[in-house]
Amino acid sequence: MADNNVDRLTAHLRRMAADFEIRPEERIREGAMAKALSVSRTPLREALNRLVSEGYMTFTPGQGFFCRALTPEQILDLYEARAAVECEALRLASHRASAADIAAIAAQLDTIEPLYEETTDRLTLLNMDEDFHLALVRLSRNAELERMLVNINGRIRYVRMIGLKMTRQQGATTGRMKAHRAILDALRDGDLDAALTALRDHIAMRKEDAAQAVRNAFSQIYVRAG
Structure with missing residues (x-):
């Protein structure tokens, strides 16, 4: 107890x-x-x-x-760790995932796409995005990689939520779903290099983006606290 x-x-x-x-x-x-x-x-x-x-x-x-602190350097470290975990999981998935496994994720994308395009709730958007990436990692059949991604997701969650809020306000939402499909299509077609490139491009963060993300997060934290 x-x-x-x-x-x-x-x-x-x-x-x-x-x-x-x-x-x-x-x-x-x-x-x-x-x-x-x-x-x-x-x-x-x-x-x-x-x-x-x-x-x-x-x-x-x-x-x-x-x-924990909230700095651009730490956010970049976490995004680099996320990329390493997800790319390694994708390499393993290319050998271990069945066609049925990949088709199941594609079917889930078809199901959620209307909601993804229409919802204004950033938590819903974030949950759907995290679910997709976790589903990809599970294709690796490696529980430790999944555990690592869950931890990283939690530590960048607030910054990502603020980023999704900004993205939604700018009306840029379809690109993320297209990126998910590009990753999955390349994996289904057996083109690991294309799948890895699409994944890296999708989740990469530049130094200036990290700095802006931290500024946005701090503004929300202290506005909320006030």
Whole structure:
């Protein structure tokens, strides 16, 4: 039961950190947080330590726990890690995925495309996008790669949500669905080089884009907090 309680607390704090309900580099005041969440400090510390290992929190001896920083350099690192994970998964999928597996993802794209084009809810857009990329990684039959992508997705989730909001406001939505189809079509056709190129082009982030994404995220975090 104790482990279940820590699991639930960890999931709750992970969501808070992912959404930057705890501001970047903000110190966690354990006593106040334990009181606010109606938990004791022992399970709170265990949950915080788990999130340190996952990259959502940091720990400084003598000072305590802090929410992770939000910098262009860290966002670029995460996007490069995402590209490495997804590209390796795609290489494995090219040997391990069946035609039926690939067809199932294509059918799912057909199902969600009308909603993807029409919805204005950025969380819905993000969930659909993440679902596609996770489905691709699952074709690799490698649970560790899937676990790694889930972790990376959580740590870039807020920045991506803000980016999708900006994209939606600019009316640029069809390109992402076309990119998904290009990746899947190349994989189905056995053209791994084309699939990898389409995937890299789709998820790559430039330095200036990362800087703008962080500025946009900070503006939303502090406007929300105000």
